[in-house]
Amino acid sequence: xxxxxxxxxxxxxxxxxxxxxxxxxxxxxxxxxxxxxxxxxxxxxxxxxxxxxxxxxxxxxxxxxxxxxxxxxxxxxxxxxxxxxxxxxxxxxxxxxxxxxxxxxxxxxxxxxxxxxxxxxxxxxxxxxxxxxxxxxxxxxxxxxxxxxxxxxxxxxxxxxxxxxxxxxxxxxxxxxxxxxxxxxxxxxxxxxxxxxxxxxxxxxxxxxxxxxxxxxxxxxxxxxxxxxxxxxxxxxxxxxxxxxxxxxxxxxxxxxxxxxxxxxxxxxxxxxxxxxxxxxxxxxxxxxxxxxxxxxxxxxxxxxxxxxxxxxxxxxxxxxxxxxxxxxxxxxxxxxxxxxxxxxxxxxxxxxxxxxxxxxxxxxxxxxxxxxxxxxxxxxxxxxxxxxxxxxxxxxxxx
Numbered sequence: 294x295x296x297x298x299x300x301x302x303x304x305x306x307x308x309x310x311x312x313x314x315x316x317x318x319x320x321x322x323x324x325x326x327x328x329x330x331x332x333x334x335x336x337x338x339x340x341x342x343x344x345x346x347x348x349x350x351x352x353x354x355x356x357x358x359x360x361x362x363x364x365x366x367x368x369x370x371x372x373x374x375x376x377x378x379x380x381x382x383x384x385x386x387x388x389x390x391x392x393x394x395x396x397x398x399x400x401x402x403x404x405x406x407x408x409x410x411x412x413x414x415x416x417x418x419x420x421x422x423x424x425x426x427x428x429x430x431x432x433x434x435x436x437x438x439x440x441x442x443x444x445x446x447x448x449x450x451x452x453x454x455x456x457x458x459x460x461x462x463x464x465x466x467x468x469x470x471x472x473x474x475x476x477x478x479x480x481x482x483x484x485x486x487x488x489x490x491x492x493x494x495x496x497x498x499x500x501x502x503x504x505x506x507x508x509x510x511x512x513x514x515x516x517x518x519x520x521x522x523x524x525x526x527x528x529x530x531x532x533x534x535x536x537x538x539x540x541x542x543x544x545x546x547x548x549x550x551x552x553x554x555x556x557x558x559x560x561x562x563x564x565x566x567x568x569x570x571x572x573x574x575x576x577x578x579x580x581x582x583x584x585x586x587x588x589x590x591x592x593x594x595x596x597x598x599x600x601x602x603x604x605x606x607x608x609x610x611x612x613x614x615x616x617x618x619x620x621x622x623x624x625x626x627x628x629x630x631x632x633x634x635x636x637x638x639x640x641x642x643x644x645x646x647x648x649x650x651x652x653x654x655x656x657x658x659x660x661x662x663x664x665x666x667x668x669x670x671x672x673x674x675x676x677x678x679x680x681x682x683x684x685x686x687x688x689x690x691x692x693x
Contacts, residue, residue: 309450313446313450316446317443317446320443320446321443332417332418332430337364341364372388373387373388373430373431374386374387374388374389374390374407374430374431374432375387375388375428375429375430376389376404376407376408376411376428376429376430376431377425377426377427377428378405378408378426378427378428378429379425379426380424380425380426381426384401384404384405384408385404386404386407389403389404389407390407390431391403391407407431408427408429411429411430411431412427412429415429415431418430418431484525484528484529487521487522487524487525487528488521488525490517490518490521491518491521491522494514494517494518494521497514498514527586530586531586531587531590538667539584539586539587539667540584541582541583541584541668542582542583542584542585543580543581543582543691544580544581544582544583544584544585544588544691545578545580546578546580546581546583546588546614546622546624546688547574547577547578547614549585549588549589549592550572550574550592550612550614550624551572551574552589553570553572553589553592553593553596553612554570554571554572556593557570557596557600558570561600562607566605566606566607567607568600568603568607568608568609568610569608569609569610570596570609570610570611570612571609571610571611571612572611572612572613572614573611573612573613573614574613574614574615575613575614575615575616576615576616578614578615578616578622579616579622579690579691580690580691581622581668581688581689581690581691582668582689582691582692583668583688584663584667584668587663587667587668588663588668588688590659590663591659591660591663591664591672591686592612592624592626592660592686594656594657594659594660595626595656595657595660595684595686596610596612596626597656598656598657598684599626599627599628599630599682602628602630602631602682603628603629603630606630606631608628608629608630608681609628609629610626610627610628611625611626611627611628612624612625612626613625613627616690617687619687620689620690621670621687621688621689621690622687622688622689622690623685623686623687624685624686624687624688625683625684625685625686626683626684626686627677627681627682627683627684628681628682629677629679629680629681630680630681630682631680631681632676632677632680632681632682633674633676633682635676638674638675638676641657641674642657642658642660642661642672642674643658644658646658660672664686664688668688668689669688669689670686670687670688670689671685671686671687672684672685672686672687673685
C-alpha cells in the first residue's frame with residue numbers, strides 16, 4: 294500500500310503529459326480543418342471571379358451575375374484574406390491585413406508584396422486559374438490566434454508546473470519542520486527519564502549515609518547512575534546518526550531481536566492487565582548490513598507502538614524473525630490490540646500521524662526512515678485476521 298503512494302506524483306505527471314499532448318493534437322487538428330476550409334473557400338472564390346470576369350462570353354444572365362456577386366460577398370464576409378493577380382498584372386483583394394486602399398499606389402505595392410510573400414511561404418495557398426490569373430489566400434485572424442494556442446497551452450502548463458513545485462516545496466518544508474519539532478519532543482522525552490533518575494540519585498547522595506535507607510551503598514548508586522548515563526549516550530548517539538548516512542556494518546539481526554526481550558522485559562506491566570513480549574527466531578538468520586544502533590531503535594519504536602496500543606487493556610506482542618526466499622531477512626511484529634483505523638493505515642508512517650491522543654507521530658516515521666531510506670529495506674503495516682496489527686519489516690542480506 295505504501296509503495297504505491299510513492300509513485301503517485303509520477304502517475305499524475307504522466308497523466309498530465311497525456312492530457313496536454315491530446316489537447317495539443319486536437320488543436321492542430323482544428324488548425325488543419327480551418328486550413329482545409331480556407332482552401333475550399335479560395336477555390337470557390339477563384340471560380341466566382343472567373344465567372345464574373347468571363348461571364349459575358351459564357352452567356353450568363355443578369356440573375357446569374359447577381360448570384361455570383363452575392364457568393365463573392367459571402368466569401369468576403371468569411372474574413373479570409375484574398376489576393377487576385379490578373380493575367381494583366383493588376384492586383385485586387387479583400388479582407389487584407391493592412392488598411393491602405395488597394396486602389397492607391399501604396400495599397401497596390403502592399404498587395405504585390407503580400408502576394409509575393411504568400412507565393413514564397415504558402416505556395417499551397419496559391420491557385421492559378423486560366424483566363425483569370427492567380428488567387429492566393431492568407432491566414433484569417435482566427436487561424437492566427439489558433440497558431441498561438443499551443444504556446445499559450447505550453448505557458449499554462451509551465452506555470453502550473455511551477456506552482457506545483459512551489460506547493461511541494463512548501464509542503465515538504467512544513468513536513469520537515471513538523472518532523473524536526475516532533476523529533477525534538479521525542480528527544481526531550483527519551484532524555485527525560487534518565488535525567489530524572491540522575492537527579493533522584495544526586496538527591497540520595499546529598500543525604501547523610503544513615504538516611505539513605507537501602508540505597509546506602511555507593512557502589513550500587515554508581516552502578517545505576519552509570520546505566521542512566523549510558524542510556525543518555527545511547528539516545529544522543531541515535532539522534533546524531535539519524536541526521537546523516539550512517540556507517541553500515543555486518544550485524545546479527547538475531548542478536549538485535551533478542552535484545553528487545555532483554556530491554557522491554559523488565560519494563561512491561563506485569564500486574565493486572567499485563568503485557569507479554571515473546572521473541573522467536575526461525576532457523577539461523579543470515580547477517581544484514583546495517584547500523585546496529587539505528588536498527589535496534591527502529592524495532593524498538595515498533596514494539597513501543599504496540600505497547601502503547603495495549604496500554605490499559607493488556608495483551609501479547611510477538612516478534613518473529615526469519616529468512617526469506619527473496620534474499621531478505623524478515624521481521625514481523627504483531628500485537629492483539631485494537632488495530633489501526635483503516636483511514637490511517639496508509640499514513641501511519643508519516644510524521645505527525647498518530648492514533649494516540651498525546652502522541653507526536655514520530656516513532657514510526659523514524660522507523661520508516663531508518664529501514665527504507667538508510668538500509669534499503671521495506672516496512673508496512675497490515676491488520677490481523679481478528680484484531681490487532683502486524684508490522685512487516687524486510688532487510689537485504691549482507692553479502693559480506
